[in-house]
Amino acid sequence: MMPLTMAQPGQTVVIRKVTGKDEVRQHLAELGFVVEEAVTVISVIGGNLICKVKDSRVALNRDMACRIMI
Amino acid sequence: MSITIALAGNPNSGKTTLFNDLTGSSQYVGNWPGVTVEKKEGRLKGHKDVVIQDLPGIYSLSPYTLEEVVARSYLVKEKPDAILNIVDGTNIERNLYLTTQLIELGIPVVVAVNMMDLVRKNGDRIDTNKLGEALGCKVVEMSALKGQGSLEAAEAAIAAAQEKKQGEHPHVFTGSVEHAIAHIEESIQGRVDAQVLRWHAVKLFERDEKELQELQLAQDLKTHIEQHIADCEKELDDDAESIITNQRYAYISRVIDRAVKKKASRHALSVSDKIDRIVTNRILALPIFVVVMWAVYTIAMGGTKVSIGTMATDWTNDVLVSEWICGNLGAWMEAIGCAPWLTGLVVDGIVAGVGAVIGFVPQMLVLFFLLAILEDVGYMARIAFIMDRIFRRFGLSGKSFIPMLVATGCGVPGIMASRTIENDRDRKMTIMTTGFIPCGAKMPIIGLFAGALFGGSGWIATSAYFIGVGAVIVSGIILKKTKLFAGDPAPFVMELPAYHIPSAKNVLHATWERGWSFIKRAGTVILASSVVLWFLQGFGFVDGVFGMVEDNNTSLLASVGNVVAPVFAPLGFGTWQGAVATFTGLIAKENVVATFGVLYGFAEVAEDGAEIWTLLAGDFTALTAYSFMIFNLLCAPCFAAIGAIKREMNNAKWTWIAIGYMCGFAYVVAMIVYQLGMVFAGHFGVGTVVALLLLAGLVYLLLRKNKYQDSELRVPVRSVAAK
Numbered sequence: 028m029m030p031l032t033m034a035q036p037g038q039t040v041v042i043r044k045v046t047g048k049d050e051v052r053q054h055l056a057e058l059g060f061v062v063e064e065a066v067t068v069i070s071v072i073g074g075n076l077i078c079k080v081k082d083s084r085v086a087l088n089r090d091m092a093c094r095i096m097i
Numbered sequence: 098m099s100i101t102i103a104l105a106g107n108p109n110s111g112k113t114t115l116f117n118d119l120t121g122s123s124q125y126v127g128n129w130p131g132v133t134v135e136k137k138e139g140r141l142k143g144h145k146d147v148v149i150q151d152l153p154g155i156y157s158l159s160p161y162t163l164e165e166v167v168a169r170s171y172l173v174k175e176k177p178d179a180i181l182n183i184v185d186g187t188n189i190e191r192n193l194y195l196t197t198q199l200i201e202l203g204i205p206v207v208v209a210v211n212m213m214d215l216v217r218k219n220g221d222r223i224d225t226n227k228l229g230e231a232l233g234c235k236v237v238e239m240s241a242l243k244g245q246g247s248l249e250a251a252e253a254a255i256a257a258a259q260e261k262k263q264g265e266h267p268h269v270f271t272g273s274v275e276h277a278i279a280h281i282e283e284s285i286q287g288r289v290d291a292q293v294l295r296w297h298a299v300k301l302f303e304r305d306e307k308e309l310q311e312l313q314l315a316q317d318l319k320t321h322i323e324q325h326i327a328d329c330e331k332e333l334d335d336d337a338e339s340i341i342t343n344q345r346y347a348y349i350s351r352v353i354d355r356a357v358k359k360k361a362s363r364h365a366l367s368v369s370d371k372i373d374r375i376v377t378n379r380i381l382a383l384p385i386f387v388v389v390m391w392a393v394y395t396i397a398m399g400g401t402k403v404s405i406g407t408m409a410t411d412w413t414n415d416v417l418v419s420e421w422i423c424g425n426l427g428a429w430m431e432a433i434g435c436a437p438w439l440t441g442l443v444v445d446g447i448v449a450g451v452g453a454v455i456g457f458v459p460q461m462l463v464l465f466f467l468l469a470i471l472e473d474v475g476y477m478a479r480i481a482f483i484m485d486r487i488f489r490r491f492g493l494s495g496k497s498f499i500p501m502l503v504a505t506g507c508g509v510p511g512i513m514a515s516r517t518i519e520n521d522r523d524r525k526m527t528i529m530t531t532g533f534i535p536c537g538a539k540m541p542i543i544g545l546f547a548g549a550l551f552g553g554s555g556w557i558a559t560s561a562y563f564i565g566v567g568a569v570i571v572s573g574i575i576l577k578k579t580k581l582f583a584g585d586p587a588p589f590v591m592e593l594p595a596y597h598i599p600s601a602k603n604v605l606h607a608t609w610e611r612g613w614s615f616i617k618r619a620g621t622v623i624l625a626s627s628v629v630l631w632f633l634q635g636f637g638f639v640d641g642v643f644g645m646v647e648d649n650n651t652s653l654l655a656s657v658g659n660v661v662a663p664v665f666a667p668l669g670f671g672t673w674q675g676a677v678a679t680f681t682g683l684i685a686k687e688n689v690v691a692t693f694g695v696l697y698g699f700a701e702v703a704e705d706g707a708e709i710w711t712l713l714a715g716d717f718t719a720l721t722a723y724s725f726m727i728f729n730l731l732c733a734p735c736f737a738a739i740g741a742i743k744r745e746m747n748n749a750k751w752t753w754i755a756i757g758y759m760c761g762f763a764y765v766v767a768m769i770v771y772q773l774g775m776v777f778a779g780h781f782g783v784g785t786v787v788a789l790l791l792l793a794g795l796v797y798l799l800l801r802k803n804k805y806q807d808s809e810l811r812v813p814v815r816s817v818a819a820k
Binding site: 036037049050051052053054055056057058059061062067069070071072073074075077079080081082083084085086087088090091 | 156157159161162187188189190191194336338339342343346366369370373374377378379382478479481482483485486489588589590591592593594595
């Protein structure tokens with residue numbers, strides 16, 4: 028497993044685990060970041076990234092992206 | 098009997114457009130009690146007895162963000178007659194997550210699938226009948242942007258409210274989870290209304306703190322429920338909250354399988370994604386951003402041939418206000434024989450004061466219009482993302498950029514724009530620092546001193562921007578290390594809307610909304626204070642008799658100025674004129690120039706005060722002028738902006754903290770510059786020592802270790818556009 032920040036733009040990956048405090052995890056889940064869901068990385072700027080999950084585009088900063096393990 | 102319909106949906110689902118469409122101009126905008134979350138309600142067009150209550154855009158009813166707390170407590174406690182749930186058809190899976198929670202509330206729900214035109218264009222199909230059957234509620238199609246189906250959706254909600262029948266609860270949960278929830282339902286039966294039993298049971302299963310607080314269950318009952326939850330968690334090897342989330346998504350994907358047919362594979366890149374690959378590209382993002390901002394700034398505030406904003410503002414100032422209103426009104430009032438004091442009050446007091454603000458309106462409208470386009474297109478959300486990395490370094494979030502950008506035009510709408518920042522701490526910090534940005538009204542001050550003492554050097558204006566931006570950065574770093582702002586800025590999580598062609602209706606509506614509140618707020622405060630200032634300036638005691646004075650050195654204003662002046666002595670401008678000009682700057686910053694004009698005996702001066710340059714050069718040295726400029730750029734903003742701060746802070750204590758901080762910071766910086774500048778001129782005294790100590794203090798505050806550093810992430814956030 029590695030954090031989502033390691034994925035390259037254009038790559039589609041599957042979420043294995045979401046770590047962090049309950050409330051952060053819950054919020055990520057509400058946005059569609061749940062285990063076994065596929066995520067497509069659209070662009071990466073300095074660790075912050077934009078990705079596509081469940082048909083919506085979500086921007087995450089590095090701190091948050093590190094919590095999503097792929 | 099009146100019916101209340103609550104409008105609920107995800108951010109970016111088109112809720113605002115639908116709300117505007119349904120209510121037209123009959124809107125009431127306020128705040129939800131105790132918080133700065135905007136509350137909008139209005140009456141449905143053609144149905145006087147139907148109230149549409151707009152709820153903030155939310156992803157779920159878990160009480161994590163302020164918006165969710167507000168929406169949830171409204172739905173649970175106020176119990177609207179029906180919920181109209183707007184769902185983005187192009188992103189139906191995630192949007193239905195909220196729907197599964199709404200249908201548990203025991204309130205009739207109508208689901209309106211928005212953006213159906215786009216869904217069809219993509220070649221996808223959504224079978225609303227099947228969807229409705231599966232969810233146990235009525236599902237209608239609509240396209241808010243094209244105005245199709247909105248009224249039908251509202252009518253379906255009215256019908257559902259009148260019928261009062263709520264659908265069967267769909268089988269969202271399965272297996273041991275359903276079993277445990279059923280048990281919880283059984284054990285709390287009779288304590289809550291039968292209709293909302295499911296909602297309460299699910300919340301108890303999630304161990305929702307707010308729910309536990311409100312239900313006040315007996316200890317043995319709690320233990321009993323806890324046992325069920327723990328068993329379930331053990332069986333599924335997950336925590337209760339995740340179990341519920343996963344089952345909701347599993348349920349949704351079963352529903353989608355039946356009712357939705359997608360043409361393209363889910364992970365194919367859409368046009369919007371392709372644009373994002375360029376616009377938010379690692380290398381191109383910043384250059385594109387700079388070009389866009391430059392274009393916006395040039396059109397709204399620049400001095401080129403395409404600068405519509407500047408041209409319109411110049412016309413308003415020079416022709417509309419000066420010639421037409423001031424000139425004609427004055428002549429007319431004299432002609433009909435008005436008392437001179439009344440003519441003075443109207444022309445010099447009210448028209449001159451309010452006119453100064455009105456002059457900014459065209460420029461503001463152009464700026465708001467361009468920003469509204471960027472927002473509607475979807476670029477604004479990307480700007481926040483691109484800037485986040487930079488702003489985070491000094492304790493602000495990427496979303497602080499937009500208020501600061503607007504503030505280069507005027508601080509009032511700039512401070513108001515901070516509303517889109519949902520994290521309380523980030524928002525307060527943005528409100529406190531936005532006023533440092535040199536706004537349009539501060540430009541004349543810079544022009545005056547640059548012209549009078551620095552030979553019109555362009556470097557003075559440039560340095561003013563650097564001072565403003567520097568003040569924001571330094572303040573960000575200092576403030577984030579204080580107890581008031583402890584902790585990291587909220588992690589950046591934001592849904593980005595798909596790029597789309599802006600709708601004229603949305604853009605004009607947003608422009609007008611912001612523009613009007615600017616005119617209204619600035620207009621009322623300035624009107625009142627112009628009258629007061631005019632009075633103080635024109636009246637005074639001469640030989641013990643109160644009356645209108647010819648020489649304003651004897652005016653009430655001068656008396657006040659003389660008392661205050663010593664305060665500014667350490668900054669180098671301890672004259673009553675300097676004090677008075679600073680004071681009148683509070684009413685509107687460009688008043689500083691006008692005040693000097695009046696004080697030096699010129700009835701009217703050009704915007705940059707060219708007439709008084711020589712006189713001013715006699716009273717000020719380059720150093721005192723620069724110190725005066727710094728103080729006036731950084732100290733408390735004008736009354737209109739203070740009013741905006743008060744409104745956005747929604748708290749008297751925080752308003753005073755913000756104003757106190759700004760004045761204190763301005764004082765310290767101006768003093769350091771003046772006193773240390775004097776050292777170069779060969780003066781060394783007590784002031785120098787104090788200034789050095791202050792400088793050392795500032796450096797310490799900047800460099801000290803942050804003892805409140807909180808490595809744990811704080812409450813996450815919602816999307817920027819409440820659309």
